[in-house]
Amino acid sequence: METLDIRKKSLEIQDIISKYTRESFVCFFADFIRHNPERGELGFSKKLKSKLKDSIYLIMLRLSSPIDGEQVLVYSEEVDKNLQKVADILLQMVDFYLGDIYSKDFDEIKNERHKTLVHEMAFKDYFQNGVLNYREQELNKVIRLFHPYQDKIKERLGIELRSLIDICQYSEDDYVKKSIRSKSFIFKKEFSKFAEKSFIGTKLNKKFSNEFFNLPKNIQNDFLDFNERPHSCLLFTKEDYYEVFEKNDVDIFCNLFSIPIDGDYNILFYSQSNPLDAKPIIKINDSEYLNVFQKQLPTALYNLLYATLTASAKETEQLNLRRGKVILERHTRDIFERFFKKSKHLKVFSNYYVNENPEEKDLLIIADGNAFVIECKSSRNREPRRDSNQAFQRIKSDFNDCIQKGYEQCYQVELLILNCPNISIKSNNLVQELDTSYINDVFSIVVTSERFATIQSDLGLLLNKPNAEDLYPWSINIDDLEIFLKTLNLEFNNPTRRFAEFLEYRELLNERLFSRDELDVCAMYFNNPSNFKKICGSSGYIVTDPLLQTHFDELYFSKKIKFKILNF
CATH class of the missing domain: 3.40.1350 (Trna Endonuclease; Chain: A, domain 1)
Structure with a gap:
């Protein structure tokens, strides 16, 4: 099997991305992580197998570079070409991990199909697989497990459990308000008429400049601000939070869950532990913080409290x-x-x-x-x-x-x-x-x-x-x-009967299924129960479609599926 110098390939990526300033790079990819559905048509995006995991790896690889970088990263065709090169190298690396690191046979695996799928799981599922669950579920995990230890948490971290939960929730609420505000110009009548005249699909036509400068000044400014800083809704300052929470609590929270943009990091390999998993916020400067990975905040809180409360055997x-x-x-x-x-x-x-x-x-x-x-x-x-x-x-x-x-x-x-x-x-x-x-x-x-x-x-x-x-x-x-x-x-109307029906047919998929997430399988059933039963009753090999999971997102964001935060 052809070998691949992982260190060399990682350094190749680092060399490409180090031409961009640290701040513009991390802000660009924080925006990409949070708003990927709107950014999904970007050329490089289509090549990334795990948009979340790949992005946080690239952020830490960039922060680990000693080079300051001179170019501000703003999306363009040239930038896209560079990021496509990066994505191509990442694909080579992942293929190597799957093909070489786990290349030997194991006695316990009786055939080639089993070996291939278990190897696929061993790397991709652990390092690349994103998780579909919701913020309230993660916060409830924290509350269920740790609420009896509130005194210890206060003693060891200097902050109440309730304050940690409340700040996590406020962080998301603050983002939503800022996001709505930053895009408010889109819903104004003047901009709607301008967009109809000036855009062909996602591209500007030649009349753009003339039409744009006829817009009211405030709409022009809002439009330019959004295009220059689409990540602005992910930024916050301590002062933003001081208005709601005790200064000491905000300071402790920021210290617990942020890493400095100019810190000393040594992340080179894709499979290394990523500091952003434990601290998903980047301190941009003395006053500004960037939410890189907000969905991770409750999970990071859970892991922090677990480590804090397991000081002894x-x-x-x-x-x-x-x-x-x-x-x-x-x-x-x-x-x-x-x-x-x-x-x-x-x-x-x-x-x-x-x-x-x-x-x-x-x-x-x-x-x-x-x-x-x-x-x-x-x-x-x-x-x-x-x-x-x-x-x-x-x-x-x-x-x-x-x-x-x-x-x-x-x-x-x-x-x-x-x-x-x-x-x-x-x-x-x-x-x-x-x-x-x-x-x-x-x-x-x-x-x-x-x-x-x-x-x-x-x-x-x-x-x-x-x-x-x-x-x-x-x-x-x-x-x-x-x-x-x-x-x-x-x-x-008959959920218990449907549940039994699902389990009866679901059993038939074992030994011929490739799915990295059980909700992919569940979504197949909701999408078309009759077809699901036909698929289960067939003899063919099944690969689930992860896009079907949007079924649950649609229900969640339309508030049809609700998760209540527990009281404690």
């Missing part, structure tokens, strides 16, 4: 126990109880025991003649190793600790329901006898706190079943589960 053990045994199980139960609340015949058992089995199980729901056996797993999904001899073993180990173990626990209960006319269930110190003859079907579901992407969507890649004819479970991340069930409730 005992604290780590206690917090992890709470994260899995308390938070994930309770949240999963709440989601399912809300979903099934209108079912005529409903029984819910949590933290239960079946017959004489001494192992506690998580959740069993009997609804409308179907049994849903649910296990909740909060485990780890570690960064893939570079060493090809160790890479697969780590992936397999994490999968086994989480999804495989959850399946095995579900399988024990599933067998009893299918094979015993009556089973004894003990829950909350009460023992009930369950007549299984009234149960039409049994579905096993493994709900995870982490995302395993490809190997979670197609369980045929790594899951071991006792018998080949046994059905696969459904495994899904907790956020995706919440989005999916909310959408079922919203779009169908």
Whole structure:
């Protein structure tokens, strides 16, 4: 296999982008990250496989360069050519990682298809895959896990948990207001008439100058400001926040979540940890800050608080126990109880025991003649190793600790329901006898706190079943589960029957599916349920369309799907 000098290629990119000033470069790509749907037709954009991950890598690669740069980065045909060169090199690098770093065979993978897909997962899913969830979900994760530790948070960080949450929320609200204000000229009658005369598609015609200078002065200024600084809505000053929050809280927040534009960085390789994941704000100068990656703020807050509250092995053990045994199980139960609340015949058992089995199980729901056996797993999904001899073993180990173990626990209960006319269930110190003859079907579901992407969507890649004819479970991340069930409730009059239908057909996709996100599969069902069933019933190999996920975004931004921030 042809080798590629990753260091050399990374330096090639750095040389290309270092001609631009740091400030103009980071502002350009911050705008590109946030407003990519409007920037999607730019030539270089079409070549980037992960517009978010590629962009934050390029930002840190630029900040790691000792060169000041002289050119202000403003989009043009010449700039696009340079960025297309950058995108081409990035593609070479990613292809090399997939083709060379994980090039050796593994005994555990029995055929070439499995090897290819697991390798695809190992790099792309970890380093490139974006996540569809919503800000409220991320903030609620923070509240659920950390609200009992408010005194420790204040003691160790010098700021209240509530202040951290409130500033995160205000950051988004501030952006929205500034964004609306910066584009307000578009909605003025004078500009609408001007645009009709002066634009052919996205290009200006020759009458532009004459027509433009006939506009009112304030509209001219607003238009020019927006074109010169489209990123302005992502900028803020501490003084902006001082008007709403205590000065000390704002100072601490900015210190916790920002990196200086002129800091000393050493980011060269794509797979290095990116400082913007932990601190998604760049301090441009003494007065201005740039929100590079606002959606990451709640996640960065979660990770910061987790690190802050796990100073010892005992604290780590206690917090992890709470994260899995308390938070994930309770949240999963709440989601399912809300979903099934209108079912005529409903029984819910949590933290239960079946017959004489001494192992506690998580959740069993009997609804409308179907049994849903649910296990909740909060485990780890570690960064893939570079060493090809160790890479697969780590992936397999994490999968086994989480999804495989959850399946095995579900399988024990599933067998009893299918094979015993009556089973004894003990829950909350009460023992009930369950007549299984009234149960039409049994579905096993493994709900995870982490995302395993490809190997979670197609369980045929790594899951071991006792018998080949046994059905696969459904495994899904907790956020995706919440989005999916909310959408079922919203779009169908009979959501519980639709849920059972989805699970029945979804099982058939394992062993022939390539999808990096379970919501891609869910979106297929909502887009066309009849066609979804035909696809599942066919024998062909399925590659999901990630663009279908816009179905959920449309519902969210139209406020049809809502997530309420928890009180604490």
